[in-house]
Amino acid sequence: MRRLLLATPLLALVAVGCTGTSSYKDQTEDFLNDDSQVSNAVGGEVSDAECVEPENTNVGTTYNCTAEVEGLGTATFDVEINEKDSFLVTDFTF
Numbered sequence: 001m002r003r004l005l006l007a008t009p010l011l012a013l014v015a016v017g018c019t020g021t022s023s024y025k026d027q028t029e030d031f032l033n034d035d036s037q038v039s040n041a042v043g044g045e046v047s048d049a050e051c052v053e054p055e056n057t058n059v060g061t062t063y064n065c066t067a068e069v070e071g072l073g074t075a076t077f078d079v080e081i082n083e084k085d086s087f088l089v090t091d092f093t094f
Contacts, residue, residue: 032065
């Protein structure tokens with residue numbers, strides 16, 4: 001699995017072996033919870049990520065995730081399926 005994270009704004013390109021909408025949901029939650037670059041970008045340890053399952057796997061489909069950021073509260077992450085088997089975390093807000 002290849003991951004790339006650019007901060008300001010938070011952009012995470014993740015190529016994954018997604019086979020369905022639940023795969024995107026699960027892979028995004030894992031990425032937000034486990035990638036230290038995400039924690040660095042948002043300013044605290046990220047945990048308890050919960051994503052809305054995307055309606056489909058079409059390129060351009062968007063969905064949201066929420067997660068707890070240590071010391072900062074709950075963040076909402078905007079995610080887009082940007083190509084087949086890949087998603088992009090485009091932004092986050094508190």
